[in-house]
Amino acid sequence: MPELNRPVTEVAAGILLDQDGRYLLGQRPAGKPYAGYWEVPGGKIEAGETVFEALQRELQEELGILIDSCEEIMVLEHDYPHAYVRLHVNIIRSWQGEPRGCEGQQLSWQELLADKPSVEPLLPAAWPMLEKLKLILN
Numbered sequence: 174m175p176e177l178n179r180p181v182t183e184v185a186a187g188i189l190l191d192q193d194g195r196y197l198l199g200q201r202p203a204g205k206p207y208a209g210y211w212e213v214p215g216g217k218i219e220a221g222e223t224v225f226e227a228l229q230r231e232l233q234e235e236l237g238i239l240i241d242s243c244e245e246i247m248v249l250e251h252d253y254p255h256a257y258v259r260l261h262v263n264i265i266r267s268w269q270g271e272p273r274g275c276e277g278q279q280l281s282w283q284e285l286l287a288d289k290p291s292v293e294p295l296l297p298a299a300w301p302m303l304e305k306l307k308l309i310l311n
């Protein structure tokens with residue numbers, strides 16, 4: 174629970190899963206909090222948007238793809254110095270187009286079966302998402 178009066182930033186995170194058992198991480202661009210850290214693609218949910226709409230918009234902006242659907246796997250909260258965030262974590266299995274770093278960010282496909290990602294550091298709140306992903310897909 175956030176401390177009294179601390180605003181909650183609602184965020185949608187989309188784990189793209191391909192047919193070879195891989196998921197996608199992106200590196201946060203310069204100028205954002207935690208620049209250089211790796212994360213699951215996504216971003217803040219705007220007023221009036223559903224989680225699906227937010228993911229459609231964010232992944233189009235960040236990766237140049239159009240997602241067809243999403244499945245929520247967990248909601249998790251994390252207290253950062255710059256914000257208290259509530260992350261709506263979704264799996265995305267179907268999309269149009271080939272993901273590319275539209276904001277100049279690096280992308281990296283990761284093996285689901287690997288012990289840990291081959292890139293680092295990861296945003297602190299990305300770790301529980303990956304653990305949950307492994308749990309439900311095993």
Ligand SMILES: Nc1nc2c([nH]c(=O)n2[C@@H]2O[C@H](COP(=O)(O)OP(=O)(O)OP(=O)(O)O)[C@@H](O)[C@H]2O)c(=O)[nH]1
Nearest residue numbers: 184186205212213214215216217251256258296298299
């Ligand atoms: N996309 C994403 N955000 C995450 C993850 N983990 C995590 O703690 N966050 C936090 O959720 C928030 C997402 O905000 P963002 O900065 O990516 O959103 P945005 O693209 O809408 O930002 P903008 O307002 O600067 O354009 C950040 O505070 C970020 O630290 C993650 O795995 N993916």
